[in-house]
Amino acid sequence: MVLGTGDFILLVVTIIFVVADIILGLCVTFALPNHAKRPGWFSADGKARTFKEATNICPCLEKVFPEGSKAPIKFHKVKHIKLEKRSAPEDxxxxxxxxxxxxxxxxxxxxxxxxxxxxxxxxxxxxxxxxxxxxxxxxxxxxxxxxxxxxxxxxxxxxxxxxxxxxxxxxxxxxxxxxxxxxxxxxxxxxxxxxxxxxxxxxxxxxxxxxxxxxxxxxxxxxxxxxxxxxxxxxxxxxxxxxxxxxxxxxxxxxxxxxxxxxxxxxxxxxxxxxxxxxxxxxxxxxxxxxxxxxxxxxxxxxxxxxxxxxxxxxxxx
The missing domain is CATH 2.40.10.10 (Trypsin-like serine proteases)
Incomplete structure (x- = not known):
């Protein structure tokens, strides 16, 4: 079966998209930190979202607020608090x-x-x-x-x-x-x-x-x-x-x-x-x-x- 010009172009475009998707997947796998690969992870960018948008990121909100929320919801990054190591009693x-x-x-x-x-x-x-x-x-x-x-x-x-x-x-x-x-x-x-x-x-x-x-x-x-x-x-x-x-x-x-x-x-x-x-x-x-x-x-x-x-x-x- 001989492909026409249009079919050939479509095949090439499809192959390019598939290869690009594979490369992107590999980049995400190796470039992102481990916590970013976990299910349910999202970026805490502080952006205001509607309740529906927020539940798409964090479905657990529907259980916390069964009736929903009209107020915008923001996800903030939790700051790492460095704790001073206390001297052990043995010391x-x-x-x-x-x-x-x-x-x-x-x-x-x-x-x-x-x-x-x-x-x-x-x-x-x-x-x-x-x-x-x-x-x-x-x-x-x-x-x-x-x-x-x-x-x-x-x-x-x-x-x-x-x-x-x-x-x-x-x-x-x-x-x-x-x-x-x-x-x-x-x-x-x-x-x-x-x-x-x-x-x-x-x-x-x-x-x-x-x-x-x-x-x-x-x-x-x-x-x-x-x-x-x-x-x-x-x-x-x-x-x-x-x-x-x-x-x-x-x-x-x-x-x-x-x-x-x-x-x-x-x-x-x-x-x-x-x-x-x-x-x-x-x-x-x-x-x-x-x-x-x-x-x-x-x-x-x-x-x-x-x-x-x-x-x-x-x-x-x-």
Whole structure:
């Protein structure tokens, strides 16, 4: 069959359209971003459209507005909002552990017939490679000191780090703290620098209270935590519009728990009291200091450091 001139021209035009359509399809496939190839995609050009025109682009509008809409409809581009990445809680815990590596936990068997199951007993502060300091309220009876398990180098009192046994106990008559000797010795990278000083009654600006929830060993508690990391709370001696606590001169050593309040020079200002959120000071050997001697009351206020106090003490040579 021989094609006429008209038929031949029509065939050529048809082939051109088919080839052009194929090329255009390929261009669209490779040139457009993935989201533009999805069904129902449309360009958010902000152009005003009638309701009927808008439903051709987005049929879901008929379900949202069953009776239609006389107002023009525009499709706007949703702006991408860049969110700042927040520090993970693990990052904060790691930072705190690196800043206060000398904090250790002490736990005690919960049951006589299962020594592997333990309860948190108290916090401790590493003094040197062999000794730590804690308070008398860590145990109920002096015979329990050697039942304690000391854990160093961990965020948690119940897992991780290195476990140590208590092999010697000494009570400090001057400040009421108890010194415990452990084996194996503490790792050198956990030792405090400058060394821990107890107690300090001089001037200071910035301090932190740190440790796990003390008194978790007490049987009357209804809420205990096994996998909770230790907490750090910042305090300042400067007046601040924030929560107020106190440092008080305590007569009875049994009134203080094991959670310390430390200056940035590792000076112990006090230990958290058993009955409230104040801090107790049992050592007055530094009473010759003018700031201590002139106190009219047994307590003086401190403030939660929400005001951004960044002053640090100049630590004396050690």
């Amino acid at each position: 904060l815990i790691t930072q705190q552990a690196q800043e206060y590596p000398f904090l250790v936990s002490l736990s005690i068997p919960a049951y006589s017939d299962d020594p592997s199951e333990k309860l948190f007993a108290c916090n401790g502060l590493i003094q040197d490679a062999n000794w730590l300091a804690t308070t008398q309220t860590c145990v109920r009876d002096k015979s329990e000191w050697f039942n304690l398990t000391v854990r160093s180098g961990s965020f948690f009192w119940s897992r991780g780090g290195v476990e140590h046994s208590v092999i010697d106990v000494r009570e400090n008559a001057d400040d009421g703290l108890v010194l415990l000797k452990v084996t194996p010795p503490f790792s050198g990278n956990l030792l405090p620098l400058p060394p821990i000083k107890h107690f300090y009654g001089g001037n200071w600006t910035y301090a932190v209270s740190l440790g796990w929830d003390d008194n978790m060993y007490q049987k009357h508690l209804t809420s205990r935590f096994k996998y909770k990391s230790f907490e750090v709370q910042k305090w300042t001696s400067k007046s601040c519009d924030s929560r107020v606590s106190n440092i008080c001169n305590m007569k009875e050593r049994s009134e203080i728990s094991s959670k310390p309040l430390l200056t940035s020079c590792h000076q112990i200002l006090g230990m958290k009291t058993v009955k409230n959120n104040d801090f107790g000071l049992t050592d007055m050997r530094n009473s010759n200091d003018e700031s201590t001697e002139n106190r009219e009351s047994k307590c003086f206020p401190i403030y939660e450091d929400t005001c951004g106090s960044i002053d640090r003490e100049v630590c004396q040579s050690y």
